[in-house]
Amino acid sequence: MDITSDIRLKGKAWEQAISELSDIFVTRTNYSLFMLSLAIGIMYDKRIPSLDEDGDENRSVPRNVINTHDNGKLDFFFQAAILSTTTEDKKEDERLELAFGDEKTEFNKVNFLLQFANYGVTKLVELIGDTPLETMEKIKNFLVTSIEGNNFEIDELMLEEMEISEDDL
Amino acid sequence: MKIKTIEYENFRNFKDYGKIKCSTDGRLTVVYGKNGDGKTTLHQLFQWVFYGQIKFNKTTTDTLYNLALNDEKNYEDRFDVWGRIEFEHDGSNYSLTRTHTYKKGIDSTDKISEDFSLQKEDNEFNWKRVDRPNEAVERMLPSGLAEYFFFDGESMIADLRVKGRDSASKLRKAIYSMFDLDIVESALGHIGKADLKSTVIGKLYISKGTTVSSGSDISSKMTNIEMSQNKIEKAKEDIAKEENERKKQKQTINEISEKIGSTKSKEEYEEKRQKYVKERDAFIEKTKEDMQAFGNTIIEKYPQIIISKVVNDAKNKLKLKVDSERLPEGVNKRLITYLSSMNTKKCICGNTLGVAERSRIKRYQEMLPPLSYSSTYQDFKKTVERWKTDYDKDELESKIRAVISDQEFAHNRDRDIINLDEEEKKSGDIEDLIIARQEATDKVTELDESLSARKGLLDKLNLFLKQEMKKFDELTEKNEASQKASAKIEIMELVAQVFTNKLNIAAEEYSKKLQGTIQNLLDVMLTSKRKVSVSSDFTVRVTDSYNDESKSEGQFAVVSFAYIGGILKMIRENEDLKEKEFPLVLDGPFSKLDADQRQNVVDMLPELASQVIVFSKDDLHDVLKEDYVGNIYTITSNEEKNIAQVEEGKLWT
Numbered sequence: 001m002d003i004t005s006d007i008r009l010k011g012k013a014w015e016q017a018i019s020e021l022s023d024i025f026v027t028r029t030n031y032s033l034f035m036l037s038l039a040i041g042i043m044y045d046k047r048i049p050s051l052d053e054d055g056d057e058n059r060s061v062p063r064n065v066i067n068t069h070d071n072g073k074l075d076f077f078f079q080a081a082i083l084s085t086t087t088e089d090k091k092e093d094e095r096l097e098l099a100f101g102d103e104k105t106e107f108n109k110v111n112f113l114l115q116f117a118n119y120g121v122t123k124l125v126e127l128i129g130d131t132p133l134e135t136m137e138k139i140k141n142f143l144v145t146s147i148e149g150n151n152f153e154i155d156e157l158m159l160e161e162m163e164i165s166e167d168d169l
Numbered sequence: 170m171k172i173k174t175i176e177y178e179n180f181r182n183f184k185d186y187g188k189i190k191c192s193t194d195g196r197l198t199v200v201y202g203k204n205g206d207g208k209t210t211l212h213q214l215f216q217w218v219f220y221g222q223i224k225f226n227k228t229t230t231d232t233l234y235n236l237a238l239n240d241e242k243n244y245e246d247r248f249d250v251w252g253r254i255e256f257e258h259d260g261s262n263y264s265l266t267r268t269h270t271y272k273k274g275i276d277s278t279d280k281i282s283e284d285f286s287l288q289k290e291d292n293e294f295n296w297k298r299v300d301r302p303n304e305a306v307e308r309m310l311p312s313g314l315a316e317y318f319f320f321d322g323e324s325m326i327a328d329l330r331v332k333g334r335d336s337a338s339k340l341r342k343a344i345y346s347m348f349d350l351d352i353v354e355s356a357l358g359h360i361g362k363a364d365l366k367s368t369v370i371g372k373l374y375i376s377k378g379t380t381v382s383s384g385s386d387i388s389s390k391m392t393n394i395e396m397s398q399n400k401i402e403k404a405k406e407d408i409a410k411e412e413n414e415r416k417k418q419k420q421t422i423n424e425i426s427e428k429i430g431s432t433k434s435k436e437e438y439e440e441k442r443q444k445y446v447k448e449r450d451a452f453i454e455k456t457k458e459d460m461q462a463f464g465n466t467i468i469e470k471y472p473q474i475i476i477s478k479v480v481n482d483a484k485n486k487l488k489l490k491v492d493s494e495r496l497p498e499g500v501n502k503r504l505i506t507y508l509s510s511m512n513t514k515k516c517i518c519g520n521t522l523g524v525a526e527r528s529r530i531k532r533y534q535e536m537l538p539p540l541s542y543s544s545t546y547q548d549f550k551k552t553v554e555r556w557k558t559d560y561d562k563d564e565l566e567s568k569i570r571a572v573i574s575d576q577e578f579a580h581n582r583d584r585d586i587i588n589l590d591e592e593e594k595k596s597g598d599i600e601d602l603i604i605a606r607q608e609a610t611d612k613v614t615e616l617d618e619s620l621s622a623r624k625g626l627l628d629k630l631n632l633f634l635k636q637e638m639k640k641f642d643e644l645t646e647k648n649e650a651s652q653k654a655s656a657k658i659e660i661m662e663l664v665a666q667v668f669t670n671k672l673n674i675a676a677e678e679y680s681k682k683l684q685g686t687i688q689n690l691l692d693v694m695l696t697s698k699r700k701v702s703v704s705s706d707f708t709v710r711v712t713d714s715y716n717d718e719s720k721s722e723g724q725f726a727v728v729s730f731a732y733i734g735g736i737l738k739m740i741r742e743n744e745d746l747k748e749k750e751f752p753l754v755l756d757g758p759f760s761k762l763d764a765d766q767r768q769n770v771v772d773m774l775p776e777l778a779s780q781v782i783v784f785s786k787d788d789l790h791d792v793l794k795e796d797y798v799g800n801i802y803t804i805t806s807n808e809e810k811n812i813a814q815v816e817e818g819k820l821w822t
Contacts, residue, residue: 023457024464032468039472043479073473079549080476084483092490096542100549133572136463140565143471147478147560 001075001109006060011051013121014059023132034061040123041116042081048118078109170309171780172752176253180214182207182813184235191782192799198782202804207813208784212756216319218252218267220312234271237811242273258309262290313346317736318751322758325729337708344679353668360665366398373658377651390641397634404627415616418609425606438593449582456575463568473556480553496544505533676705686735694727694769726761730770734777753778759787768792
């Protein structure tokens with residue numbers, strides 16, 4: 001993915017995540033929180049076009065950080081997002097083309113990903129506890145339950161979206 | 170005498186009313202209490218009720234009332250401290266009550282009255298007040314022997330460690346009192362010597378010159394003798410006073426030295442604090458590092474792991490066709506390109522490429538870009554699939570455990586620092602202690618110089634007295650009055666000799682008797698053979714087979730039990746006392762005994778007296794035979810150790 005400008009992290013949720021999670025995510029805090037929030041947003045398959053602003057426009061993930069440390073991960077995340085999302089009404093061919101095609105496209109991939117990250121960061125700030133230790137415990141539990149398939153927020157969401165009737169259950 | 174109950178209220182840390190029922194059937198009454206809970210206070214309560222005496226250690230105040238209750242009282246409020254012992258003596262029941270009434274003032278609380286009453290139950294079960302209760306108690310339980318009826322084993326051990334002089338002196342006094350030898354000793358003192366002017370012989374001696382007129386040589390010598398006797402008496406008083414002061418100063422030096430030994434200097438505190446601060450900061454730093462390591466692990470692996478899960482779950486959501494199209498294992502773009510060439514006639518496996526094979530190759534070709542992203546999708550899925558394997562829950566949990574452990578260490582060190590600061594605040598400044606010790610040392614040096622001068626003066630006065638007495642003897646030699654006085658002196662000296670012999674023989678007899686009794690008890694209680702010797706001044710020595718004196722606290726503890734056992738046996742065998750029963754209220758040093766000794770000692774306890782009430786800080790549950798134990802109580806105390814209470818049963822777990 002061609003990243004030509006910094007990714008702006010606008011909104012109170014980003015401000016809170018960066019200020020309160022920087023003790024845990026010390027290395028390249030903004031980039032780290034962006035990638036983690038992005039993965040969470042894609043997992044929930046929810047996007048927020050823009051978060052409540054807090055007037056501070058200076059937070060961002062610098063493009064040089066992404067270009068140095070990303071190693072193509074952002075491409076993979078985009079491919080996963082576009083191939084799995086129900087938030088974008090696209091045919092399979094279009095999804096595959098966007099995911100793997102070489103041709104230039106009008107589709108704003110970075111903004112598409114940022115919207116997932118915007119949702120992800122709102123979930124992340126819900127995990128902030130009274131102490132860093134409590135936060136760590138909550139993050140760990142969130143990851144374990146999500147990965148082992150016990151994240152009821154997502155499970156419920158999927159059941160609703162799959163329109164499974166109670167009889168089927 | 171058998172003590173039936175003891176009641177109390179507001180006596181030192183026993184704020185509330187309490188009552189202990191003592192076993193009177195020969196079984197032991199056991200009162201358990203941990204250090205500082207009030208065991209010694211309760212033990213002392215017995216002596217307070219009987220004799221009005223209390224003897225706490227040097228660091229304890231003499232205040233009898235409960236401080237918490239005093240705090241609750243208002244100005245001018247009155248309150249009582251009281252204790253009551255009900256006992257049986259010679260077939261009658263008695264109730265002995267001692268009460269002190271206090272009044273709270275602005276700055277202090279003062280005792281305003283006290284009452285001591287003894288009541289006896291008559292045949293019709295009415296209680297009648299007994300006249301002169303002190304004398305009645307003295308007859309029933311002689312105060313001279315109080316130390317032995319209410320025996321403190323710990324004090325005995327402390328005394329044995331310093332050669333047992335105090336115990337010897339007390340025992341000598343008690344035995345002399347018990348066997349009426351104190352009268353003989355007092356008579357002997359009264360007979361006295363020629364150079365002691367207030368004694369019988371002293372007076373007889375000076376009467377040699379009473380018939381002469383003033384201004385004569387004899388009269389002058391008499392004046393000199395009386396003057397020097399007065400001065401000698403004064404010098405002796407001064408010496409005794411200074412020696413007493415010297416003893417106190419030496420004790421102060423020892424106490425301060427002990428404090429200095431256990432007191433850390435400011436530098437030591439600072440050094441230790443620095444060490445703790447350094448360790449705490451290191452743990453805080455490590456906490457940060459471990460938190461960062463947790464964050465790094467998450468960022469390195471978990472976004473990808475989440476994406477892996479998303480891709481895996483996506484097939485349930487979108488049902489992409491591309492998911493069902495899959496190149497066979499080992500078939501890739503390069504192979505398909507090679508096989509698609511019209512020049513290729515055979516597959517790499519050697520099979521000829523027919524129509525069917527070429528049709529299949531064409532289908533594979535359609536799965537490749539630009540015709541399809543099917544193969545690219547498969548590659549993508551393979552990569553994403555690999556990410557899933559990085560998931561490791563234990564790794565995350567171990568990082569959290571590391572943070573918890575670091576925080577605990579940091580917190581503990583923080584607490585150590587607070588404790589250290591508090592300890593430093595409480596401990597006196599070592600500099601002040603050193604100054605106080607130096608002052609006491611200087612005082613001892615000063616007293617030594619003064620004592621040396623006074624002893625020199627005393628020697629001179631004694632010499633002068635001797636010389637004047639010699640001259641007086643020469644001058645009065647032919648005097649009739651002198652001859653009569655000398656004859657009387659001779660008679661008195663003979664009487665004194667008889668008394669001295671009586672005392673010596675009695676001391677020898679009782680010390681040997683006591684030695685035998687203690688030795689017998691010691692042989693039963695001690696696992697190793699030790700020899701006891703009680704000298705005629707009642708000093709107790711315990712030696713091994715090399716005649717080396719024992720220094721072991723454990724052995725001293727056993728000796729203390731044998732000692733009290735021996736004394737009580739002597740009392741039981743005394744003609745005048747053998748009909749009476751005496752209780753033994755024993756604060757026993759059980760903790761200093763090893764397992765075997767403890768068993769032996771405990772087995773002997775019921776034999777020591779007709780009623781034994783034992784105070785112990787050690788759990789004797791395992792060594793006490795069930796038949797031996799009557800009532801059991803436990804003293805419990807609040808955390809501040811200022812309010813205690815006694816509850817029935819052994820409440821220790």
